[in-house]
Amino acid sequence: MVVRAVFFDLYETLITEFEKGKRISKRSYDYMNSLGLSEAEFKREWRIRFERRMNGQFPSYHAVIRDILESRSLPYHEEHVEFLYQSRVSEKRIPFHTISNEICRMLELLRERGLKLGLISNCSEEEVISFGQSGLAPYFDDVIFSYKVGVAKPNEEIYRLACERLSVTPQDSLFIGDGGSDELRGASNSGLTPYHAYWYNTFIESEYEKIHHPLHVLDMIESFNEMELPEP
CATH class of the missing domain: 3.40.50.1000 (HAD superfamily/HAD-like)
Incomplete structure (x- = not known):
């Protein structure tokens, strides 16, 4: 070969x-004010959808958030979700610049x-x-x-x-x-x-x-x- x-x-x-073992973006999201979930609750919901996020069963970040909120019977506020999405895009852009x-x-x-x-x-x-x-x-x-x-x-x-x-x-x-x-x-x-x-x-x-x-x-x-x- x-x-x-x-x-x-x-x-x-x-x-x-x-x-040096620390996240470069120093990310901080206020999930409680944006979605009505604590950070721990959001992370748990985010993790259990990992496979479906990776294989495209969720067509977008917005679809993932909608599914999380619907499962918790929480309201979906488009402007809050869009802000979180844009924040995540900005966070994920950083490694490509370095x-x-x-x-x-x-x-x-x-x-x-x-x-x-x-x-x-x-x-x-x-x-x-x-x-x-x-x-x-x-x-x-x-x-x-x-x-x-x-x-x-x-x-x-x-x-x-x-x-x-x-x-x-x-x-x-x-x-x-x-x-x-x-x-x-x-x-x-x-x-x-x-x-x-x-x-x-x-x-x-x-x-x-x-x-x-x-x-x-x-x-x-x-x-x-x-x-x-x-x-x-």
């Missing part, structure tokens, strides 16, 4: 929302070596609304956002779809991610070779080989290809 494609996770792999030079250099070098690059992200619309205008977008041959394709990691279907869209086989492909959503196991079960991106998120553990610095991806691929070369 020679590596033909590398697929990446997005959040906490190519971009990060944290610095992309590491090392990340960009890694992607640039991978492209120079003729590798196809794909992105597979579990996300909802407001989380990636800034991706297309970011410095990351030009590096990728294809981008898969879970909410658009109706399936999320670790479901094997999303990895197979990613390979089909780049015209590569899973056996020719690597997946690099921080390990959230059990994505590394999903990649492995789909036939891709997974590697654990360990440069931002260091609290998730896995059985997969860790890469501690973005530029080490190049060394790892070169070693991988050399190992697979047949003897003369």
